[in-house]
């Protein structure tokens with residue numbers, strides 16, 4: 134059954150267009166996998182597979198006890214902006230879990246893999262972040278609280294961790310606005326160190342698209358906007374779902 138399921142998944146992924154919104158994958162992937170489970174296994178197993186494949190994944194983009202008062206205040210401010218077209222994007226520990234709308238492909242394909250930014254169990258230890266997007270304005274903002282395990286220079290955030298949150302925030306912005314992409318180029322100017330434990334705003338804006346290319350710019354500032362920590366530009370290239378997953 135597993136081999137057939139993977140074959141179905143590979144065929145489907147190869148034929149999905151890169152412009153497809155990740156959320157649209159949910160129904161087709163779940164249906165495909167459940168149908169193949171029904172076709173190729175015994176009824177009792179089918180029920181077990183259905184349960185295992187389709188349980189709802191945990192959303193890491195909601196407040197947890199490690200969030201500081203400043204992080205909570207920003208979260209509430211952006212949540213309240215809902216009426217002005219700001220949408221909070223859910224965040225899961227595996228990209229596949231989200232794109233498949235359940236545990237489907239996530240459990241079948243490299244099941245021990247985990248998103249780099251969500252790979253620590255301890256809340257508040259590493260990357261605490263949530264992303265809000267505004268489709269009409271082609272912008273996204275990531276609220277980022279840097280935990281103690283992200284140290285680079287003493288007391289401050291590692292440059293690689295800053296690059297990671299920029300890549301993630303701009304990547305989510307590009308994916309949300311243009312469909313599945315991979316980072317082709319990332320340029321960062323580090324302007325002021327980010328103190329560990331502080332909360333910063335990672336503001337992303339889609340500058341333009343040219344064919345398969347999406348150009349996004351980004352600024353990291355202190356929560357009140359008074360201090361510039363980093364500026365970046367990123368180029369993303371649209372890819373098929375199959376390329377993204379590695380089928």
Ligand SMILES: CCCCCCCCCCCCCCCC(=O)SCCNC(=O)CCNC(=O)[C@H](O)C(C)(C)COP(=O)(O)OP(=O)(O)OC[C@H]1O[C@@H](n2cnc3c(N)ncnc32)[C@H](O)[C@@H]1OP(=O)(O)O
Nearest residue numbers: 155156222228300301304305308309315316317318344370
């Ligand atoms: C509802 C939705 C919610 C959203 C919820 C989503 C959740 C999402 C969570 C994940 C968020 C994490 C985001 C991390 C994102 C990564 O970290 S991705 C990992 C790092 N990136 C990589 O490993 C990519 C490695 N590179 C490659 O695979 C390939 O080079 C690429 C980038 C796919 C491009 O290859 P290709 O498809 O063969 O395209 P190619 O023909 O070479 O180039 C296409 C165009 O781009 C240009 N180009 C390509 N590379 C470059 C370059 N480096 N510089 C300049 N131009 C370039 C080419 O010149 C060409 O231009 P034109 O001729 O069309 O004008």
